[in-house]
Each structure stands twice: as C-alpha cells, then as structure tokens.
Amino acid sequence: MALELRLGETAAAMTATIYDVAALAGVSIKSVSRVLNRGPNVSPSLEARVRAAVESLDYRPSLSARALAGASSYLIAAFVDAELTLEHWRSGRGNDYLSRLEYGALVECRKAGFHLLVELVDYGSATLEASVRSLLRSLRPDGVLLTPPNSDDPRVLDILEQHGTPFVRLGAETDLQRGMRVFMDDRQAAIDMTEHLIGRGHRRIGFVSGPGSYAASRARREGFQAAMANHGLEVDPALIVEGDFTFDSGRRAGGSLLAAPDRPTAIFASNDDMALGVLNAAAALGIPTPAGLAVCGFDDTPSAMLSTPPLTTIRQPVTEMAAAATRLLLPGVSGSRDPSEPVGYALVERLSTSAGI
Amino acid sequence: MALELRLGETAAAMTATIYDVAALAGVSIKSVSRVLNRGPNVSPSLEARVRAAVESLDYRPSLSARALAGASSYLIAAFVDAELTLEHWRSGRGNDYLSRLEYGALVECRKAGFHLLVELVDYGSATLEASVRSLLRSLRPDGVLLTPPNSDDPRVLDILEQHGTPFVRLGAETDLQRGMRVFMDDRQAAIDMTEHLIGRGHRRIGFVSGPGSYAASRARREGFQAAMANHGLEVDPALIVEGDFTFDSGRRAGGSLLAAPDRPTAIFASNDDMALGVLNAAAALGIPTPAGLAVCGFDDTPSAMLSTPPLTTIRQPVTEMAAAATRLLLPGVSGSRDPSEPVGYALVERLSTSAGI
DNA sequence: GTGAAAGCGCTAACAC
DNA sequence: GTGTTAGCGCTTTCAC
Numbered sequence: 001m002a003l004e005l006r007l008g009e010t011a012a013a014m015t016a017t018i019y020d021v022a023a024l025a026g027v028s029i030k031s032v033s034r035v036l037n038r039g040p041n042v043s044p045s046l047e048a049r050v051r052a053a054v055e056s057l058d059y060r061p062s063l064s065a066r067a068l069a070g071a072s073s074y075l076i077a078a079f080v081d082a083e084l085t086l087e088h089w090r091s092g093r094g095n096d097y098l099s100r101l102e103y104g105a106l107v108e109c110r111k112a113g114f115h116l117l118v119e120l121v122d123y124g125s126a127t128l129e130a131s132v133r134s135l136l137r138s139l140r141p142d143g144v145l146l147t148p149p150n151s152d153d154p155r156v157l158d159i160l161e162q163h164g165t166p167f168v169r170l171g172a173e174t175d176l177q178r179g180m181r182v183f184m185d186d187r188q189a190a191i192d193m194t195e196h197l198i199g200r201g202h203r204r205i206g207f208v209s210g211p212g213s214y215a216a217s218r219a220r221r222e223g224f225q226a227a228m229a230n231h232g233l234e235v236d237p238a239l240i241v242e243g244d245f246t247f248d249s250g251r252r253a254g255g256s257l258l259a260a261p262d263r264p265t266a267i268f269a270s271n272d273d274m275a276l277g278v279l280n281a282a283a284a285l286g287i288p289t290p291a292g293l294a295v296c297g298f299d300d301t302p303s304a305m306l307s308t309p310p311l312t313t314i315r316q317p318v319t320e321m322a323a324a325a326t327r328l329l330l331p332g333v334s335g336s337r338d339p340s341e342p343v344g345y346a347l348v349e350r351l352s353t354s355a356g357i
Numbered sequence: 358m359a360l361e362l363r364l365g366e367t368a369a370a371m372t373a374t375i376y377d378v379a380a381l382a383g384v385s386i387k388s389v390s391r392v393l394n395r396g397p398n399v400s401p402s403l404e405a406r407v408r409a410a411v412e413s414l415d416y417r418p419s420l421s422a423r424a425l426a427g428a429s430s431y432l433i434a435a436f437v438d439a440e441l442t443l444e445h446w447r448s449g450r451g452n453d454y455l456s457r458l459e460y461g462a463l464v465e466c467r468k469a470g471f472h473l474l475v476e477l478v479d480y481g482s483a484t485l486e487a488s489v490r491s492l493l494r495s496l497r498p499d500g501v502l503l504t505p506p507n508s509d510d511p512r513v514l515d516i517l518e519q520h521g522t523p524f525v526r527l528g529a530e531t532d533l534q535r536g537m538r539v540f541m542d543d544r545q546a547a548i549d550m551t552e553h554l555i556g557r558g559h560r561r562i563g564f565v566s567g568p569g570s571y572a573a574s575r576a577r578r579e580g581f582q583a584a585m586a587n588h589g590l591e592v593d594p595a596l597i598v599e600g601d602f603t604f605d606s607g608r609r610a611g612g613s614l615l616a617a618p619d620r621p622t623a624i625f626a627s628n629d630d631m632a633l634g635v636l637n638a639a640a641a642l643g644i645p646t647p648a649g650l651a652v653c654g655f656d657d658t659p660s661a662m663l664s665t666p667p668l669t670t671i672r673q674p675v676t677e678m679a680a681a682a683t684r685l686l687l688p689g690v691s692g693s694r695d696p697s698e699p700v701g702y703a704l705v706e707r708l709s710t711s712a713g714i
Numbered sequence: 715g716t717g718a719a720a721g722c723g724c725t726a727a728c729a730c
Numbered sequence: 731g732t733g734t735t736a737g738c739g740c741t742t743t744c745a746c
Contacts, residue, residue, distance in 0.1 A: 015494055017739055028717045033741065041715050058487075060494040064424035065739035068722045073421065085460050089676050093659045094456025102459075103446045106437075106477050115496065116475050118459065120467050130415075137372055137417040139472065247663055276663045283665050302450045303660040306604055306633045308640050319446050374723055385733045390725065398731050422723035425738045717746080722739105729734075 016057035025053035036061060063115070067140065074114050076329055077141040078105060079132075079150045082120040096301050097318055098147065101170065104322030105145055112330045117141065121150055129155055136163045143329025145322070146170060146179075152215070168325040173215030182325040185342040186216045189314045190223025190268075191230075192347050193296055196312070197266045198231050201357035202294060206239040206264035208253040208274050217245075220270045220298060239264055243274045250277020258285055258293070265293065265357055272297035272304045275311055279352070290355040300348055309351035316345055373414035382410035393418060420472070424497065431471050433686055434498040435462060436489075436507045439477040453658050454675055455504065458527065461679030462502055469687045474498065478507055486512055493520045500686025502679070503527060503536075509572070525682040530572030539682040542699040543573045546671045547580025547625075548587075549704050550653055553669070554623045555588050558714035559651060563596040563614040563621035565607055565631050574602075577627045577655060596621055600631045607634020615642055615650070622650065622714050629654035629661045632668055636709070651710040666708035673702055 022029040027046060034042050035050040053059070067073040080098060102118070109116045119135055122128050136144075136159070144167040150156050151169035157178050160167045168180040197205055207224050210217030221240070228235045241257060243249030250269055254277055257264060269275035275297030279289055287293050289309055297304055297313040304311040321343050328339060379386040384403060391399050392407040410416070424430040437455060445452050459475070466473045476492055479485050493501075493516070501524040507513050508526035514535050517524045525537040554562055564581050567574030578597070585592045598614060600606030607626055611634055614621060626632035632654030636646055644650050646666055653669040654661055661668040678700050 019739080029740080030717055030742085031715090034716085037741085043715060046715080058490065060491050062425070062497070062739055063495045064421040064430065064497070065722090066741075067421035068419070068425050068724080069739075069741040070722085071741085080463075085463065089457075089460045089464070092457070092657065092672065092674075092676065094451060094453035094460075096451035096453070096456070096659075099451025099453070099456040100445075100449070102475065103442050103451075106442065106475060107446070110477050118463060118473050118475060120463050133415065134417050138420045140419070140421070273663070280663075280665055300449065301659075302453075303663045306630070306637075306660045307663065308637055308665050315449065317449075319449065376723080386724080387726090387733060388731090391732085394725085400731060403731080419723055422738090423725075425740080426723075426725040427738085428725085715746100718744090720741105720743085722741085725736100725738085727734105727736085730732080 016059040018059070018061065020057055021050065021053045021059050024057060025049045072142050072331075073140045075117055075139060075141040076105065076109055076114050076143050076145060076326060077117045077119050077135065077139060078102065078145040078147065079119055079121045079135075079156070080147055081150060082122045083124050084149075085120060097299075100318040101145075101147060101322040104319040104324075105326045108323045108326035108330065114142070114330060121156070123149055123153060128153075129159060132156055132159050133163075136160070136165055141165065142331075143167065143326075145325055145329070146172070148172075148216075151181075166329055168328050170321060170325055171216065173219070180325070180328050180339050182321045182328070182339065183342055184316055184321070184345050186219035187223040187226070189298070189345050189347070190220040191227040193268060193298070193312075193314060194224050194227035195231070196347060196349070197268060197294060197296065197353065198227070198233070200266070200294060200353060200355075202264075202266040203233060203357075204236070204239065204262070204264040204266075205233075206241070206257040206267040207235075208250055208257075208267060208269040208278065209240060209242045210245050210270040210274075212242065214245075217270055224268060243270070243277075245271050245273060247273045247277045247280075250274025251281045252277070254278030254281030255284070258282060258287060266353070267293065267295050269295070269297050272299045272301045272311060272313055275313070275352075276303060276307055279307060279309075279311070290352050294353040294355065296353050304348075305350070307352075309354075312350045312353040313348050314345055315348045317343055373416040375416075375418065377414055378407065378410045378416050381414060382406040429499050429688075430497045432474055432496060432498040433462065433466055433471050433500050433502060433683060434474045434476050434492065434496060435459065435502040435504065436476055436478045436513070437504055438507060439479045440481050441506075442477060454656075457675040458502075458504060458679040461676040461681075462683045465680045465683035465687065471499070471687060478513070480506055480510060485510075486516060489513055489516050490520075493517070493522055498522065499688075500524065500683075502682055502686070503529070505529075505573075508538075523686055525685050527678060527682055528573065530576070537682075537685050538697075539678045539685070540699055541673055541678070541702050543576035544580040544583070545699075546655070546702050546704070547577040548584040550625060550655070550669075550671060551581050551584035552588070553704060553706070554625060554651060554653065554710065555584070555590070557623070557651060557710060557712075559621075559623040560590060560714075561593070561596065561619070561621040561623075562590075563598070563624040564592075565610040565614075565624060565626040565635065566597060566599045567602050567627040567631075569599065571602075574627055581625060600627070600634075602628050602630060604630045604634045604637075607631025608638045609634070611635030611638030612642070615639060615644060623710070624650065624652050626652070626654050629656045629658045629668060629670055632670070632709075633660060633664055636664060636666075636668070647709050647712040651712065653710050657705055661705075662707070664709075666711075669707045669710040670705050671702055672705045674700055 146169045151172040241253040300315040503526045508529035566578045598610040657672040
C-alpha cells in the first residue's frame with residue numbers, strides 16, 4: 001500500500017517504512033518490529049527474510065514514530081547551565097569540562113543507538129522549574145545527565161524524581177542519596193598533591209582556594225589542610241587566599257602571597273587557571289619557576305600542559321566519568337563499576353614542581 | 358476521553374495531551390493546534406480560552422507526535438567528526454572550537470524552540486554514507502550543521518542534497534557553491550597579522566605553517582607570503598617550516614628556526630598551539646619573549662591568553678559563526694547577514710609582540 | 715511462532 | 731472562524 005501510493009515520487013525523497021519492509025519480506029509489520037527489537041519467538045527463516053528486506057530497502061525506523069508509540073525515546077539529554085554557557089560565550093572560550101564530558105556521553109550513546117541532546121537550563125532563573133518540566137514533557141528523554149551546578153540543584157532533582165526520569169549527577173556533592181552519581185574524591189586528591197609538595201621538601205606552602213560556595217572547592221581546601229596537619233606542618237592563615245577560579249584572581253593571589261617577606265616556596269592553586277595566574281605573577285616578580293617557586297594546579301586543562309613551565313596538576317577523568325554516567329542511563333546496565341565509589345584521578349607531575357628545596 | 362481513562366493515574370505521571378486542553382477550553386483539538394502554531398483565523402476569545410487551558414494544565418506538545426505528524430522535527434543536528442573526538446578523548450582535552458560552536462548553536466536553537474542533537478560522524482570510515490543516511494532518516498532533523506572536516510566532505514554533501522535536508526557548512530573551503538556556508542577570510546587575517554609584525558619593525562619573520570592538506574592552513578601561508586611581498590620583503594624559504602598544528606611540532610619548528618645563525622626576530626605560527634611551542638623553544642634557548650623574539654599565533658584558544666607572555670593572535674568568532682549558521686537553518690530566516698560574505702575576525706594584540714625592533 | 719487491530723499525540727486537508 | 735477526519739510510522743495488547 002505504501003509502495004503503491006509512492007509511485008510518483010522520486011527515489012531520493014522516498015523513504016521506506018515498516019510496511020514496505022513487511023511487504024517485501026512477505027510478513028506482517030509486527031514481525032518486522034520483532035526482528036528489529038530482538039523480540040522473542042522469531043524463527044531464523046523469518047529473521048533472515050526480514051533482514052534481507054531491511055537491507056535492500058535500506059530501511060531505518062523513524063525515531064519519532066518509535067518514541068510516540070513505545071516507551072523509549074532513544075534520547076539522552078544533557079542539562080547544561082545556561083548562565084555558564086553565556087559567560088563562556090562572552091569570554092569567547094570553550095568549556096573544556098563540558099567538552100570532555102560530551103565526548104564520553106556521545107560515544108556511549110552511539111554504541112547503544114541512542115542520541116544525545118544538549119539542553120540549556122537556567123540555573124539562576126525563576127522559570128527554571130517550568131523550563132525543565134517542559135523539556136521532560138516535550139522530549140521525554142530516557143535519561144538525563146546533570147552537570148554542575150545543576151547536579152546539586154534540588155529543584156531540578158525534584159522535577160526529575162516526580163517525572164520518573166532516570167538521571168545521573170556528575171560531580172554532585174549534596175543530597176548524596178538522590179539519583180545516581182558519578183564523582184571523584186576531591187579531598188583526597190588535594191591531600192595527594194599537598195604531600196607531593198611536602199615530599200619535595202616544601203614546608204611553607206601557599207594555597208589559593210576557589211570560592212567557598214563550591215563544595216568541590218571546600219573539599220580541596222580541607223584536603224590541603226588535612227595533609228599539612230598530618231605532617232605536623234602549621235598552616236599560616238596568611239598563606240591561604242581565596243580566588244574565584246579565574247586567571248586574574250590567581251594572579252592577584254599569587255602577587256600578594258609572593259610579596260610577603262617570608263614568602264612560600266610552593267603554591268597550590270585549586271584549579272589550573274588560577275595556577276597559571278600564579279605563574280604569571282611569579283614571572284612578573286622575576287621569581288623563576290620551578291627553581292624559585294613550585295606551583296601546582298587542579299583539573300588538567302589543556303593550558304596546563306602548554307604553560308611555561310608545564311603545570312603539575314590533578315587529572316580528573318571527565319570523559320570516562322561521563323561515559324560511565326551515560327552507561328548508567330542506558331538499557332541493559334552493565335554495572336561495570338560501583339556507582340557509589342568515587343572514580344579515580346591522577347596526579348600529573350610536570351615541570352612546575354620539579355625542583356626540590 | 359483522555360481524562361476519563363486516566364482517573365486512576367497519579368498526578369505526577371499524568372501528562373496532559375492536546376485533547377485535554379481542547380476539552381477544558383471547550384474547543385476542538387484543531388483550534389488548540391492553531392493557537393499553538395500561530396495559525397491564521399484565530400479569534401481573540403478562542404485564543405484566550407486555549408491559552409488559559411494550556412496554562413492551567415501546564416500542557417506541552419510532544420515533540421515526537423509533532424514530528425511524526427508534521428513536516429518539522431524541531432531538531433537541528435550538528436555533525437561532529439568521530440575520529441577527532443576520539444583523539445581528544447585519548448589526549449584528555451576538550452575541543453575549544455567545538456565547544457564554542459555548540460554554544461552558539463544552542464542559544465539560537467533555544468530561542469526558536471528547537472533542540473540541538475550532536476552526532477558523531479566517521480569521516481574516515483567506509484560506512485560513512487550509510488551512517489549519515491541512517492541519521493537523516495531516523496532523526497529527520499530540520500537542518501544540519503556541518504563542522505570541519507565534514508564541511509568539506511563531498512560524500513556528506515551528496516547525501517544531504519539527495520535527502521533535501523538544509524545544511525550549513527562551517528569553515529568550508531571547497532565546492533563553494535554547495536549548501537550554505539559561514540566562514541572567515543583566513544588569508545586576509547594572515548596578511549593583517551604579518552603587517553602587524555612588519556609595523557613593529559620586523560623584517561626577518563619566520564613562519565610555522567600548518568599541514569598543507571588543510572585549506573585554511575594554505576590560506577594562512579599565502580596571506581603571510583602576500584603581505585611580505587607587498588612590503589617588498591623577501592621570504593627566506595629557510596624561514597618557513599611546516600608543523601602539524603600540535604604544540605610539539607611548534608616547539609620543534611621554533612627550535613630549528615631559532616638555532617639558525619641569522620635567526621628571525623619574529624615568528625608567526627599558524628595556530629596557537631604551535632605558537633606556544635615556539636614560546637617554549639625560545640625559553641629553552643634563553644631567548645626572552647617578547648624582548649628578543651616576537652611570537653604570534655592564530656585561533657585565540659584559551660591558552661593563548663594564559664601563556665607567558667600572553668599571545669598575540671587572530672580571534673575567530675566561532676560562537677557567532679555557529680549562531681549565524683544555526684539561524685540560517687531555522688524557520689523565518691532573518692537574513693541578518695549575507696551568507697556569501699566572510700565573517701569578521703580580530704587581531705588580538707597581547708604581550709608576545711609588544712616589543713618593537 | 716505469527717498477525718490483526720488499536721492506539722501513541724499530534725498536523726493537515728477539507729468541510730462547514 | 732472553527733470542527734471533522736485521516737493519517738504520520740511505529741509498538742503493543744491480544745488473538746490465533
């Protein structure tokens with residue numbers, strides 16, 4: 001029937017439907033559907049005939065039709081903060097974290113025949129609830145990937161739970177029992193980094209923290225303090241300066257730390273951008289790195305590798321985290337890893353901390 | 358009717374359909390559809406009643422249903438090279454270009470009520486055709502955003518044209534008449550940069566080119582040579598070295614250019630990563646930048662701003678380009694700019710070329 | 715093992 | 731101006 005109606009159409013515009021396949025294979029559409037969805041009770045001969053028809057017609061099921069009729073939409077949505085995005089737009093910089101995250105999600109989605117939808121969410125807006133609800137209703141994604149800071153937004157979690165849509169929270173730090181999570185141990189990583197510096201003989205170590213409002217930022221600072229205490233080293237309060245994760249704030253922090261008469265021999269910044277700012281401040285003051293000052297960061301952004309000297313930092317496996325998170329949302333969860341365990345990280349040692357004291 | 362069937366359901370799981378809205382407003386579903394799609398012939402009173410019903414039911418049309426029934430899917434697909442993506446995964450780096458591109462696309466999509474789907478395409482694979490065809494058939498996107506190197510792949514263009522799906526090619530350099538394009542004038546930008554160096558008094562200028570296989574790379578080199586010629590300066594062939602756009606290749610190129618007895622006073626690298634490599638090579642040789650050597654790049658990646666010294670470079674408005682490209686695909690094309698014209702760029706002057714000769 | 719028929723929630727002709 | 735009626739291309743009961 002479908003074929004009949006289409007006699008006048010061009011080959012280009014013509015797209016086979018399940019009816020065409022069924023007709024060509026001499027079976028019912030239900031059988032085609034069963035073969036395609038690996039349903040039970042399919043005889044080998046039927047399977048073969050259907051596959052041949054699919055092949056010769058180069059048939060692909062329509063996503064919309066499947067989503068409308070069935071329970072699955074074959075869509076995974078990644079919720080990305082709109083404010084953050086606009087800020088990046090303004091500053092003309094891509095977001096390395098999001099970019100790496102997306103790779104992981106994309107690769108897993110594709111393996112499973114799913115598609116990745118990226119959605120902007122207004123974390124700071126009053127209409128957040130309405131827009132999230134809207135997204136879930138109109139798109140009906142099979143799962144949602146929550147990126148910071150949405151991972152910790154109770155409003156978003158509420159709606160997702162109400163709606164019954166599975167979701168994974170990346171880097172979430174609060175309400176640990178809600179939804180699924182994939183995260184790393186920021187505190188322990190900061191301990192490792194601090195011990196790396198102590199191992200190099202450093203005793204006066206400066207710390208440039210991130211904003212106190214970020215849970216990850218607090219965890220890193222706690223790790224630093226814990227490591228210092230464990231080694232019997234006192235933390236001079238004057239050696240802890242708060243930045244806001246930007247290069248400029250790192251430069252200012254570095255400048256003030258290095259201007260002190262009894263300046264530190266090493267500075268641990270809570271992220272790479274700030275660490276690069278410290279490097280810049282040191283250069284401006286004529287202090288050679290690493291000979292005169294060891295500097296380390298956190299994140300392992302591309303710039304960390306390219307700076308002069310290259311930066312020792314903590315490498316977060318963002319892509320792998322996103323891949324694991326996506327797998328958690330996909331049917332037939334392999335459960336290759338325990339979602340309640342933090343993912344691993346690595347201390348990447350580069351030139352910026354290579355000199356001892 | 359729909360309401361009736363749902364008496365047993367919980368409020369949470371219950372989702373209003375167009376029938377519910379029509380029933381509540383006391384109109385037909387067609388009227389609801391007309392109001393929602395801004396169709397003609399809607400009386401103000403009808404409009405008001407429908408809007409009120411939509412509001413009170415918090416109704417959102419189902420994307421799948423609309424796509425299945427109508428001509429539009431409200432989906433824009435961005436085709437991203439899979440190989441490139443996997444390479445980035447391996448190296449653990451995000452892709453700044455893609456990230457910025459996506460922002461632009463996302464913001465425009467959201468304004469128009471569209472959704473952005475990111476799809477991996479195997480540029481280098483034999484199954485490329487099949488997978489692209491698959492994507493178009495199952496997703497039926499209303500438009501496709503082609504990113505390099507897919508922008509220049511004739512196989513992809515063929516399929517898109519056959520399928521009748523509108524597409525925009527970002528940064529395309531070949532087959533200029535096919536599809537829509539958004540691009541910049543790489544050659545002129547390279548001329549500008551070269552003249553910037555000449556204006557600083559530099560006469561012996563080294564050039565680190567990208568791979569000759571990239572059209573953009575060739576255009577940049579041509580621009581450099583044209584500018585030199587225009588100013589009556591001879592280009593010493595020994596001062597042109599080919600790299601492969603990586604940091605390491607830039608470092609090697611810088612090392613060999615600077616080892617020569619009559620070394621250049623300035624080096625223009627075809628992209629920022631290589632320029633940073635040159636900076637690194639200069640530092641290793643004890644040559645101060647910018648005092649002893651001016652260095653400039655191309656792209657304005659985040660690292661360019663963070664390096665020591667910060668890098669003079671060409672800023673490509675990737676986000677704006679993507680936004681413009683997306684607008685071209687959306688209904689009601691505003692045509693705010695002429696797609697046959699290249700987009701603007703900016704020479705960003707930073708410390709790395711601040712000293713004259 | 716396989717098929718017939720009834721929707722999923724919309725849009726689109728075509729009446730009125 | 732507004733409503734009726736078919737589908738869009740699938741999945742899903744439920745028979746056989």
